Amino acid sequence: MHPLLRRLLSAVLVIIGLSVADAAQNQETPNVILIMVDDMGWGDVGFNGNTTIRTPHLDALCAKGARFENFFSGASVCSPSRSAFMTGRSPYRHGIWSANVGRLARQEYTIPEALKSKGYATGHFGKWHLGVPNPEYRGKGGGDGTDTHFALPQWFSYDEHFVTHHSVPTWDPYGPKAGNAATTGNPYFHNGKRVTENLLGDDTRIIMDRAIPFIQKNSEQKTPFLAVIWPHTPHEKVVAGTEYQALYPEAEGKAKHYYGTITAFDDQIGRLVEELGKLGISQNTIIAFSSDNGPEHKEGPGETGGLRGRKRSLYSGGGCVPAFMVWPGLIEPDSLIETPCSSLDYLPTLVDYLSIERPDQRPLDGASLLPILKQETSKRPTEFPFLSKGKLAWIGNEYKLITQMKDERVNASDELYNIRNDRFETTNIAAQNPELLKSIKLNARRFMRSAKSSFQGGDYDDPNYTPLGNWLESKKNKKK
Incomplete structure (x- = not known):
């Protein structure tokens, strides 16, 4: 570009609040960050009206895009919800009936596989809970120790993965000196290796310490990336650091920890957004945020915003979750979407936008949200x-x-x-x-x-496929 034209472009962009780097990036393949928290209620965030829990960074980020009034997770409990997120298909199709039951079949087609076909670098950071993530794992939900319960992240085209099988405490997850990291049955595995370093303090900070370098590296290499970030907050065991507890002097008991750990997570969202700005990729990065289900327990600090039911319930308090999507250039800031949408819709939407040809025509249970996000319609094309x-x-x-x-x-x-x-x-x-x-x-x-x-395998061109368990059997995996 001629220097004079570049200066003119720079001046115009400054007026509208963009950098030259941002504008150039905005014309390229968008980066994708998909964030899903664990057991957060619809009413646990400021952008849905909570005036007690401090979530300023989430609220500010939500204002840059569309807030979903009626966004449903894939199920009302963890593992099946996560399989729906990954595949755009109901957990009934996978045989993941509940937490620690079944595993995501290797034959399933997932978001990282779809984006990998378009040249994306792919990373997963945080909770996994889709089956055994590492051959060395023998803990809860590990089945009989054979590969029948495996669902290794690398099978699904993840280049980098920093994962636990299931939830860990939200502060000092392996003890005040991380002394349990070397022996725990539920460690962090980073690209297949047990992690024993940098495991103190807020767990979302621990996760973000691995996600941000992945983002930095691919930004510097000008490689579009997919970062799936699944924090454990605010799943039990809910623990907040003393500085975060101190933010809520009026709260008592578990509420002090619950509120504090959400604010600690919110601080890491602020850190992520700041880093995207420094890298000049804010205007070319899609960010979606949601929860995997509603809040735990019949009585507890988690808020449903008045919705009926909680985690494990089919009423909306069990699965209508806080959610928003930021998509510069496609979604108008400060938008409100009242149409029922779902994490089942993530894969169809991305596949549609990026013109990805799926390897077969197996049924999807989600739908592309592009017409809704563009405000071309307020109706989704399918039920879910x-x-x-x-x-x-x-x-x-x-x-x-x-x-x-x-x-x-x-x-x-x-x-x-x-x-x-x-x-x-x-x-x-x-x-x-x-x-x-x-x-x-x-x-x-x-x-x-x-x-x-x-x-039963009807969608897979694999005569050797055998379903794990029986149809609609919800018994937990047990070691023999």
């Missing part, structure tokens, strides 16, 4: 499933069915809610709408037949 322990919720633009599913049948004790007019699910309208209920049940039945076929 939401599950918990053999029960199914079927969610559309206006209605939500909750039913006890057994094989392909629908139980008579159905619940139907108009979630557009009755967001808090106070009035079951099933009896008053028999034809509507019949129609929605028909779609749910079709989904169940398709999911059972997927579970």
